[in-house]
Structure formats: structure tokens, C-alpha cells
Amino acid sequence: MSTFRQKGDARRPPNLYNDFIDNRLERNAMPLPKRPAKRGDVLTDYGPEADLTKPAGKAAPKAAAKPSQAPETASKPRRTTRKTVKAAPAETTKTVEKTVTAQETAAPKSTAKTPAKPAVKKPPVKKAATAVKPQTAPEVAESDVRESRHSNRRGRAATPADKRKLFVLDTNVLIHDPTSIFSFAEHDVFLPMTVLEELDNHKKGTSDVARNARSVSRSLDQLMELNGHDLTQGVPLSLLGNKEATGRLFFETHAVDVPIPAALPTFKGDNRILAVVKGVEGAFPDLAVVLVSKDINMRIKATTLGIPAEDYLSDKVLDDTDMLYSGRMALPSDFWTTVGKSLKSWQDDGTTHYRFETKEAGRYVVNMCLTIEGDPDFMAIVTSVEPDAVTIRLLRDYRTRLKVWGIHARNAEQNMALNLLTDPEIDFVTLLGQAGTGKTLMTLAAALTQTVDERRFSEIIVTRATVSVGEDIGFLPGTEEEKMAPWMGALEDNLEVLHRSENSTGGDWGRQATLDLIKARIRIKSMSFMRGRTFLKKFVIIDEAQNLSPKQMKTLITRAGPGTKIVCLGNIAQIDTPYLTEGSSGLTYVVERFQGWPHAATITLTRGERSRLADFATEVL
Template sequence: MTEKPIIYVLDTNILLHEPFAFLSFDEHDVVVPMTVLEELDSIKDRAKDVSRDARVAIRALEDTLKDASPEQVLAGVPLPNTNEEHTQPGRLSIFNDFGLKQKKGALSHNDNDNRIINTALYLQEHNPDKRVVLVTKDINMRLKGKGAGVAYVEDYRSDQLVDDIKFLTKGYHKFEGDFWQNIKECESETTGRYTQHLLDKDILPSAFLNEYLVDDEKTFAGKIVGIEDEKMLVQDLGYERLMGRSAWGIHPKNIYQGMAFDALLDPDIDLVILTGPAGCGKTLLALASALENVVERGLYEKIIVTRSTPDIAESIGFLPGTEEEKMAPWLAAITDSLEVLHKQDESMHGSMNYIMEKANIQFKSVNFMRGRSLQNAVVILDECQNLTAAQLKTIITRCGEGTKMICSGNLAQIDSNYLTALTSGLTYIVERFKDYPGSATVNLNGVVRSSLASFAEENL
């Protein structure tokens, strides 16, 4: 029995979340109600980040439909075939939901959401041989759609790489007891100060490159540096040696910070992703290692610090000054960390000003990163849980030769109305880069800021 053809009716928030979403439905038909175009038109002129996505969506739709006649637009225009397995591409059409007659018992036409739901109901009634699916990220609209009689209502999850945040890669694996009790066969080779072990992959079937291995007994710490067939090559880092790592006078307070320092100070790792709760040391470790790499080691020429800028509470309006002065309130976490690093100095502010100039620390806005090429720099992207996958791609692709990027964020502190822990760009890059040889992920498990912060993280 062959599956019914599917018609997907898209809500506005789908195209705001991912402007090219209408290309992601393989060989199935996609319907964009006229109300969606109206909403995109009203959003595109707003002074917010979402207006850019609205404009991109409008241009993408226009590129697909520009050569079609009005009759073809209503009937459906073939979509670009992005999957070679599908010889019959889907079709994109615009549906004039403003022309629908108000039926008895139907939802009122006065509300935009209602008109989109009525479109799905109309198509469902007139296409009994097809499965009509309303796709929206609005939970309330999904409930209204089901209540109005739409048989199939779904969220859009093409960018969702994990089904539950608890399955997100932590960047390390912790063995119970003594690590060597789990090993049956091992070939070891010592080169210089480091020893490498060739182990069976059976002990960790889902192993990936640059994943750290530690045990409960605090006797072993290693990192996977190679995977081939059923074997994996583990570099023995040494538990005490890992805990002895330091940068700019900062020493790790737990093994998770030790693993983070190892990745942050490794010149062969171009992307380091730090996740974890508030107060686990993400920003402090990133800044300390950046200063160590730029000032002490001379591996890079400058430090660029940026972050997204959502309002947690009410906006305080426009801020005066240059780009760096406008970004200063948003990047107070960086200046706080600089104060911690230099609080023992005779003149803390003098030291901070000297280091800001010596390390060439620049505060930049995410909004102005497009089109840039960042060379020989350490880029610290703070609070990146509030960025979408597309925004993170824009920033990461700015990195040129000799640049190291540090992305940090806490998935429990998402301030965007359009993102969840599962659809955040931070979750996306953790999964996408988990087996890339030039990246490492470390989940900094444990709050070290204070007992108050630790209690709040666990109980609020």
C-alpha cells in the first residue's frame, strides 16, 4: 500500500525560523497561505533581527515563483529538486485564503491564525486522497488546529538533531570505577612525553574524535585522537596532568574545567564548544585561555568578543556611542571576568586597560559579522544559545586562517521566543561538529561560582 501524497500548509513562524524551509519537504506539495505573505510583509520592516529572516523568506519565495504565471502560482510550481532520490519534485503554491467563504461553525476570519487553519481545513475537505498537514511552531495554534478539525498538525523539526536534550553530546565519557578494569586488550606506544593506547571500540561504540575519557577513581584521563574500523586511538593525558593545566593564572577547579583547558589551549583545535549551567566557568575559562594564547604564546593577534543581544526584561532604548561602547553593557560578563583575572594587581583598572590594548580585545556585535573575514584571532562567542543554526553558521564561516572560535552557552537560559533547547543553534553545532577533527565539546558539569548559585541552579 503506497503512502498518500502530502500537502504541507506552512505557518509564518516556520519561514521566520528557517527562510528556506519550504524546500525541505522532499517530493511533497507545499502551500503558503496569502495571510503568511501578509504577515511577512508587515514583519520585514521591523527594527529587529526577525525582519531579516522575513526579507530572506520573501526573496526565496520570489526566486521560486518569479517565472510562473498567476494560474501556475495557484496550481503549484515545481520546487528545485534537492534530493536525487526523488525524481518527482514537490510543488509550491500560494493559496488565497482571503477568498474563502465563512462557513457555519468555521473559525472567524478576523484572526490570521484562524485563516491559516481554515486553509488547512479547506484543503483537507477538497483533497480526500491526500494527507493535509498544518506545520507551525506555535503550540497554541497546533491546539486550535486540532480542535477545529485539522487531522494532522506538526512542528517543524528539520533542524532538530536530537529528540531529547539529555541525549546531547557532552564531549566526554565517564567510566565507573577504574578505567583499566573495562579494558581487555591494549597496545601502547610512547612518543616523547605522551603515551597512546590502541583500544577496542567495543568499550565505547559511539565514540567520536576529541572525546575525553575519564573515570570515577581519578586515575585515568585521555582523549580519542583516532578512530578506524573497530579500533580507537586514545592519547593518555594523565588525570593529575590535566588538573595541572592553567592559563593566565587560572587553574581548573574540577576535571571538566581541566578538559576544557586542554581543548582551549590546543592550537590544533579550531572550534571549542563550552556548554553547562550558569556559574560553571565558561566565560572565565574562554577569556583566560584567549589571553594566554594571544599575550603569552603569541599564537594569535587579537581577541574578538561577541554575543547575541536579546532583552531579558524591558528594553532600555537606544544606547549612545560607538559599536564597542554600545556592546559594553551586553559584554559586562567579559569585563567581570577580566576583573577576576586581575583583582590581585596593584592597580586593577590600569592592568585591565593595559591588557585590553596588549591583547587587542575588540567588542563586536553579531549584527555586523556578515561579510567579514576574521584572520589570526581568538573569537569568543558568548551566550550562543540564543542564536539560530543559520546565525551560527554565518558567524563560524567568518573564521579565516589561524582563527580559533570559542562558543559558549547555557541551554537553560534561552531568551529567544523562537527557540527551544532542542532547536537552539548551540544544540545544532554540538551535534554537527561532534566528529569533526578540529573541534571539541566540553560540558562543564558543576557550578563553581558559589554555593548560592549552585543551589539556585538546582532548585529554581
Template sequence: MEVTDLLPSSRLLSTEPVGTQVDGGDGCPDPGSATAVRVVLDTSVLVADPSCLASFDTAHLVIPLTVVEELDGLKTRPDDVGRSARAALRALEELRMANGGSLATPAPVGAGTLQIEINGVQKHLLIEHGLDPAVPDNRIIGAALGQTEHGPTVMVSNDAALRIKAAHLGVSAAEHQPSRAARPERRIGWGVVETAYETIDCLYAAGSVAADAVPHGATIGENEFAVLRSGSQSALTRRADDEFVLLPQNVPEAWGLRPRSKEQRFALELLLDPEVSVIALDGRAGTGKTLLAIAAGLEQVVEQQRYERVAVYRPLVPVGRADVGFLPGGLDEKLDPWMAAIHDAIVALTDEGCSNDAGRLVDELTCRGQLSLESVTFLRGRSLQRQLVVIDEAQNLEPTTLKTILTRVGEGTKVVFTGDTSQIDAPYLGESNNALAVLTAAFAGQSCFGHITLTACERSDVASLAAELL
């Protein structure tokens, strides 16, 4: 059986049109119907997206009791995984209380149903295929095998190994996709649009043109950028309300840093615009995400005095999850290894690229209260006023942490999320369900939000080759 990608609320979860499913008498499809698709959820889905239970349209959700046991074991963790486990358990408890005190039989959830499966684990099939029934993941697969006897079944999990094993045993397997952009392809924040030369002439003459005067102009969202082309003519524009506005001829500069590509130019336009208060910068290593954010922050704090402080936060997630254990020293000394990337960015912004000069600059700005380097761990309960906040490595944050961060934002504060959604070191997260991807999908089209995906590596020739070839 082929492993497939499946959106949870897609009609792909139904083998027949919704109208052909049998009504169970309470307005929900009958889970015993031969046309009813049964969706078995893994623990990783509920940890990554605790509020997903109502997002599967007419599917009949089945949660093996093993999943509840695993959530129970995770709920005491002090991190985002523990918080998500508690939220998922609360959602199940509320549903149980609303449906007579038990989920042993299907309970209505939206247009579908949900039940907790206690029996039906096909242990003999697991043993036949060399899988240990005592392993929780294998028991979840065994429960999915039991559901195949009642109708079409899909195993939904963020665990690639579990999906592979389930598909090998004949159960259709899919990855959970909690965030759905309005377009089939992921937004990159800019695009190239072919238009008539008269439109470009009008743009240069008036400074802007109506969006409906540009073919396919509707595909460019609010605060996204378009390169309008007509033969050898071209113009860099930004979508603002119902117009494409010509970018200024003077290239923006931040703390002595000039953009090396049109993508970096677009990013700086957003970073230096006080009206855009939430920004997401995505891109592979070496594209300049962190460097641009730090340069724009220093420019607006030290030179323009638009904000009082550049506050840099990073998640403490080791590369490859190879934990180095306890670090010696006080809090600042413990955070130093995690903040080395920020120090490197400031080194690149000094006149001679000198580490000593960068160290002195960091110390001076820190003493003046214009720069702080902290862990995301310490954000809860804070209220961030008149600060430019940089959340680095945001791809390693859960969506629940994203909400925690954005609800800390006070008046006059700008938040910049940077990260590479292709390099994720946190468990239970993938390219589609991390904080950066969820933010881009949820805030798309808002006037306070801007997003750019950087693709050109500008760090060095070696870094560019490594990103391309490895």
C-alpha cells in the same frame, strides 16, 4: 488532538509506506490521494529555516497565502529575520518560475509537492471556536482546517501558541526540527564507557588504545571525551581518529584558572588545542562557559602569543525581549551594558576578584589591541585573521548568522561559541533551531570541531540551587 513533536523529514509525515502512495504522473505522489500527508507550514518555520522546503521527504507542502503576506511584511527588516524572509521568498519564486509561473497547483519538490493555498480558509470553524479570522495566525489555522478535508494534515510551526490552537481545533500540530543529530539524543561531547581492566592497563602503559578495543567506542565521536571505567579503575580519554588517547596527568591551566570538574577539564583541553578551530560550549548558567573561553583566550593571546587578539562578540538581544530603547553615548558606551558579562568574567580571573583591577586590565589589553568587545552586528564584511573569537550567548543567533560568522574565519583563527540552549530570548528560535544547536549537529565528527555540554554549576551554591530548583 495531541500536540506532537515531528521531524520534518521523518517518515512520521507519511501515514503509509512510501510505496503505497499514488503517483501523480510526474514521479511525485498524488496530493489528492487519501494516503498523502499534507503539511501546512507557518511563517515561523520559513523564517527559522528558509531552506527547509526540500527536507520533508514525500509530504505535500501547503503554504497559505497569509504566510507569503507575512514574509512580505518582514523582508524589509535589516536583521536576520528580514534576511531569512527574503531567502524564503526567493526560494518560492525560483520554484514558481521552474513550474510554469504559478504555485496555485502542486509543484514537485524533491519527492513531494508544494503549493500556495489561496482559498479554503474555514472561517466559520474559526468563529465557532472564538478565533478572529482577521488575525494572520488564525487564518493559517483556518487554511490547515481546509486541508483536512483532502487528507491527513499536519500543522508545522515554531509558534507554540499556534500549535496549541491548531491542536484544539483538531489539526495535528508539530514543531519544526531543522537540525538532526546522528544520534537520537543530543550530543554532550563526552560519556562514560565501561570496559575491561586490561584495556585500562594497556591505556596507561601505551598512552592510547584502539577505539574498536573499547565496547561501544563507536558512540564517542571525533574530539569527544570518554571516561573509561572498570570497577574502581578509570581513565580520562579523548577520541582522536581511531584511538582513545589518555589525557595528560598535568591538569591544564589557563590564565590561572584550573578546572573544577571533568567537564571543565574537557572544555579546556579543546580550548587550548590549536588544531581544534571551532568549539561549542553549551550549558546552563554558572557552569563556566564564558569564563573558560575568556581565560583560554587571554592565556593564548597574552602569555603564549598564539593569537593576536581576543575578539568577543555578543548578539544585542535583551533578556525577555524587553528592549530598553536607545542608549546614550558613543559606540563603546552603548555596548557597555551588553559586554558587562565579559567584564564580570575578567573580574573572576583577577587575583582578588577586584572590579577595579579588571577594569584596568580590560583598558590595558584594549589599548594594546589584544582585546576587543563588539556586537555580532558589525561582523559582516570582516575577515578575522589570527584571532581567538568568542561568540557569547550564541543560542540567540539564527543559523543564517552562524554561517555569516564562520565564513569570516581566516587563517590561524579559532572560534568559540558559548551559550545556553535552554535560555533563548530571540523570537522564532528554540532549543533545536538556534545557531549553537545547528552548529553542534552540522559539525559533529569533524576533526576541527569540538563540543562540550557543561552541567555542573560552579558559580556559587545559590546559583546551583536556583538552576536545580527553579
């Protein structure tokens, strides 16, 4: 509601003030100050179009100056009040009109002389409106966006190439990777006070977020303890033994934030960090300041303000998943002619081995599958790589001659996969491929053959990430295996395929009895209870591995004991876990990290064999 500012009583309208003075004088009370000689300025409430950067008394100078020049009568305050009401919002208008009506009732003599029509005919709305200026924040944002479009960093503001960088880390980067402060080599790192406050808010609990927040806090405390009390020159990041981190860690020891557009309220943590980054640019003029955040919207807002922003890339194995190691390579059709002079062959344990010399030995990787263009019957695997020579071994033929639990391979890729799954020298296998390529079926068939028939493993353990595609259906009843049963529909479907035999002599009863015996050798486990366990002579199947983070993948693989084989199945194009991408998935992580290890192999399946409907849907949808 609009108010009146006078020298005597700043909250009373002039007519009530006159009555108050007359009553006090009649009672011979203590002397009062003199009656004001001129009327005070009108204070208007902040409306939706008010300029918040200017004082309230100067919001409408032209509209307030006209009443002060008019003669001082009892009717003028009413007219001035209604002028102010016209420029105010609708709610304020109703409130002030009610107040004026009450004043007319309380003092009818002072208001009877002035009619109401002149006050309605001359509302200076246009003058009051011209005094209000629009905010300039949107214009600044538009100019920043316009500059960022012409940058050379895919929409990010460019940084000078001749300057060292100062990376300002967002809270989500530290929670995502507790060791991220040591991942910037010779560059410096800056942590705003807001980041430390948010770490303190997330430290309670038993989740991975709380665990990582506590880990970061411990690292920061150790760095400060080794450095001493002086933090103004930064803390060397190499104090904890991280020799690759030669930069320094800076903290917000004093306020460095600068004003940002009013459209970004600073009561939000992200906006406070943006204000600090803008201030850091002025506090460190010799360094190129870059904001690092996992939050996409945070990076977008930073770009609109002209702040260089990047994603945290240290945890990403590959920027382009098309360069992911596929585990196979096609040799040219003249391969035998090229290596004919140095080619040697021999038989060992029923298989054929070849050794040849080549100047391109670096192209070959141990346990890489090889084919020759134009020769569909040739399939081999690399067994050793020397600086100038390569040794390969022919693969067994599961397409026509051999079977695994009663099934044949339908194409060359499946034949390679079955060879890797049944090789006793390979302890870790990764099968990648789209839906319908036979990953789960072949893995389960190889597991049953080596567990039930060959007795190489004692039992089969199946686990997967419990990440739903759509909405969660809630809590599931029962024991651990009963809770995991709805997630293992693919396992049940493939068991049904493996035990559907037309030549079975036992009929339905015999097949059901066999299925019950096989299910007794299969254990369904949840990943939530894997920590601390050790698997001895187990065949472990990790299904839907693309939904696991690198840390979860490490936890599962390190459970393997002597005689255990682990198989990871997944498709990096079907990631359902939030905040995981194709480049940061745990499946991509293990494929690149295990590449070249003599006891690990990877194969990517591209040809679907589920049905013609599924194959066509994969191509067109």
C-alpha cells in the same frame, strides 16, 4: 432603532403616513397608491443574543404575528413598538421611546384614545426570547476538542497512516526557514492565498524577516517560471535541483475555504488559513492534510477544529535535549582488563598515547573526553576512530601541576575544558553548562595565555547576543565598544578575578597598569557588523551563544580566517530570545553539526564552582 415596513413608505410610522396621504389628497396631487390593507412585519435590530444565521424578519415570528391579527387602530402600533423595545437591547429601548414620544407630540389626536397602561402590562418578552436560538459554534468546538483528546498525537488530530500527506504551511514557517517548502521529502505542500498576501506585506525592509520573505518569493517565482502557466496539477518541487523534494507544490487557484465557527472571525489571517485548511481536506480527499505552523495558538485552534497541526521540526536538531552530545563518556572500571590483549602504548611529544581494538568503536567520537569509573586521575581524549580500533591520548593535568594564567582546574570537567581550549589542533570549542561552572573564566584565561604569553593569536575578540533578560533600557550612547560595554559585565568580572593576586609586587598601580595593557588586546564587537569581515589569528569568544539562531551562528563561524580559534559559551536552559527553543537554538545546532570533526570539540560542565550559595540556588530554585 426598530423600523416599520409598509408598501407605501417603509420608513414612516402608520400615523404619519395617514396624515401624509390626507394632505396630498386635499391638494389634488398626482394619484397615490392605495392605502395598505394590513400592517407590515416588525424588523428588530440584531441584539447580543440574536441568531445571525436567520433573516432579520424571521427573528421573532411569534411576537410579530400577534400584532398583525389585532384590529387596525392607531394605538396598536405604539403597543407593538413597545413590545419590540422590550426584546431589544437597552440602548435601542431609549432611542425608540424617544421616537414614540415625538410621534405623540406631532399627532395628539391619534394617540389620545389609547392609554399607556395596557401597553406596559402586556409586554410579550417571553415569546420574543423563545424565538431567539443560541449559536451552535461553541458546541462544534467542544466536540472537536473532545475528539482530539483521544487522538494518538499528543493532543493533535490523528492522520491516516496509509495516505500521503499534504502540508499546508503557515507564513511564519516560510519566514523562519525560506527553504522550508523543500523539506517535506515525498509529500506535497499547499500555500493558501493568505500566506502569499502576508509574504508581500513583510517583504519591505532590511530585517531578517524581510530578507527571508523576499527569498521565498524568488523561489516561488522561479518554480512557476520553470513549470509554466498550468498550476492546477501542482508544481514539482524538484525543478530547482532539490532532488530530495519529490512532492508537488499547490496554490489556492480558486476559493476552497469553508465556513468555520462564528467565534473565529475570518478578517484575521490565521482564521482564513484555518478555513482554507478545512476546505483543502475536501478538495484533496486522497491526501492527509496537515497544518504546519510555528504559532502555538494557531496549532491549538486547529486542533479544536479537528485539523491535524504540527510544529515545523526540520530546523530542530533534537527533539529531546537530554540526548544532546555532551563531549564526554565514562568507561567501565574493568576497561583495562577488557582491552588488555590488544592494548598498545607509546610516547609522543611528551604525552602518552594508547591504541586498543574494540567491537564498539562506533561509540567513540573524535575529541571525546574519556574517564574511568573509580579512577579520578585518568582523563584522556580520543584522537582517531577506526572501524575496529580507537586511539586515545592522556590529557594534561591542570588541577595540580599546570596553571593557565595563574588558575587551576577545580574538577575533572574543568581540566578537560582547559585541555580543549589550549589545544592548537582544535579550532572550534563549545562549552555548555549551567551558571557558575567557570566557562567564561577558563576561556578568558586560555585566551590571555595564548595571546599575551605564547603570542599564538594577535588579539581577543568578544561578542555576544544583545538580548536582555527583562525590559530593555533603551538606546545606549557612545561608540560600538561603549555600547557593548554594559553587556560585557561578565568579562569585567572575570578580568578582575584573573588579576587579583596577593603576591603582586607592583601593588594597585602595577595591577592597574597590567589590566590596561591586557584590555588593549581585547576587542568588544557587535554581531550587527560581522558580515563581510575575516578574522586572522584571532581568539574569538561568543558568549551567551544559546540566544543565537542557527543562521546567526553560521554567520559568525564563517568569519574565521587562518589561525583563528572560536569558542562558543552558553547554557541551553537560559534562552532569552523569543521563538528559540532548546532544540532550535544555534548552540544546539553547532554541537550536533560539528560532532566528529577532527578540529572541533565539545564539553558539558555540570559542577558549579562559583559559591555554595550559587550552587544551592541552582539546585532548589
